[in-house]
Amino acid sequence: DKGGYKHFMAKEIAEQPGVINTVLQNYLSDTGEITLPGDGIDFSDVDRITMVACGTAYLACFTAKYWFEQIARLPVEVDVASEFRYREPPIPAKTLAVFVSQSGETADTLAALRYCDGKADMIASVVNVPESSIARESDLALSIHAGVEVGVASTKAFTCQLTVLFLLVLKAARDRGKLTDADLEKHIADLRTLPGIINTALAQSGKMQATAQKLSHASDVLFLGRGQMYPLAHEGALKLKEISYIHAEAYASGELKHGPIALVDESVPVIVMAPRDALFDKTVSNMQEVMARKGKVILISDAQGIAEASDGVWSSIEMPSVAEALTPILYALPAQLLAYHTAVAKGTDVDQPRNLAKSVTVE
Numbered sequence: 001d002k003g004g005y006k007h008f009m010a011k012e013i014a015e016q017p018g019v020i021n022t023v024l025q026n027y028l029s030d031t032g033e034i035t036l037p038g039d040g041i042d043f044s045d046v047d048r049i050t051m052v053a054c055g056t057a058y059l060a061c062f063t064a065k066y067w068f069e070q071i072a073r074l075p076v077e078v079d080v081a082s083e084f085r086y087r088e089p090p091i092p093a094k095t096l097a098v099f100v101s102q103s104g105e106t107a108d109t110l111a112a113l114r115y116c117d118g119k120a121d122m123i124a125s126v127v128n129v130p131e132s133s134i135a136r137e138s139d140l141a142l143s144i145h146a147g148v149e150v151g152v153a154s155t156k157a158f159t160c161q162l163t164v165l166f167l168l169v170l171k172a173a174r175d176r177g178k179l180t181d182a183d184l185e186k187h188i189a190d191l192r193t194l195p196g197i198i199n200t201a202l203a204q205s206g207k208m209q210a211t212a213q214k215l216s217h218a219s220d221v222l223f224l225g226r227g228q229m230y231p232l233a234h235e236g237a238l239k240l241k242e243i244s245y246i247h248a249e250a251y252a253s254g255e256l257k258h259g260p261i262a263l264v265d266e267s268v269p270v271i272v273m274a275p276r277d278a279l280f281d282k283t284v285s286n287m288q289e290v291m292a293r294k295g296k297v298i299l300i301s302d303a304q305g306i307a308e309a310s311d312g313v314w315s316s317i318e319m320p321s322v323a324e325a326l327t328p329i330l331y332a333l334p335a336q337l338l339a340y341h342t343a344v345a346k347g348t349d350v351d352q353p354r355n356l357a358k359s360v361t362v363e
């Protein structure tokens, strides 16, 4: 049942404030304690984390790497499951292995988990299907409570994965003595405002539709991001190519001049994901290099960022302000909505894109 929406993907994008709220209800007590199921995880015994997944779930891991390293000061390696499983990497002592999978049945992710069995100190998974193989074979399965996701392109599962992972980061930071009571309370208060802020972002959907209309004529699109926005640039490119079949690539903003800038001319839209954070000025200078080569910039930022840097851009998309640590969750929305509206403008099959399956249970 599409609940009045034209596509499951549109319905699932719109459900995000509600399902994120459900995650918070399941993992936070009234007094703001982070509550994990079972015996939880004691991060004072963990020296490093290995995170493994495929596709969008991999990009949730990649985002969490930034959080774990910055907030909990824990080193994290991330890998795509199909590479990890055959590389057979050494797993040092005190490693926590984390597997993220919406379906819980992805063949490569399950094989990577089985490789870690008996080698990692603990195997945790972040899944949407609690009865799935990946959940059953983990020491601890953390449910993302997203509800059934029908659209082949993952949307609400991604933001719920991120929310669960962020809570795990806060728990890790606490266990390791890296977060004061006051900072923890601030992060939790910020998280509780997130569903409302995402609702505000959803209200920008109409404006994104206008930008997507222009984007639908492109044959190649670049996404740029720096810091926490780098994994999101990848998510934007993945969503766009999956459902609109437009060739899209993501680069770290700082990599631009090491190659990709050669691609830029007046036919290439460049989507710059840049909230007004500590790295904003650096990203803006990369964006100006794009404009100097006549690239058509679509700037996704907040009111302040747009006021400061939107001179000469092709289009801008304004996001509400949010706590800096939570920008990856919020900026998933424009990544999803731009792809969605572009696909609708092109008339592609949004919910069942060609050649793709919802659950990849064979290699």
Ligand code: F6R
Pocket: 054, 055, 056, 057, 058, 100, 101, 102, 103, 104, 105, 106, 109, 152, 153, 154, 155, 238, 239, 242, 358, 359, 360
């Ligand atoms: C992208 C997408 C895929 C999945 C990937 C992993 O929109 O849906 O990239 O994220 O196939 O699937 P799960 O999470 O079920 O392991």
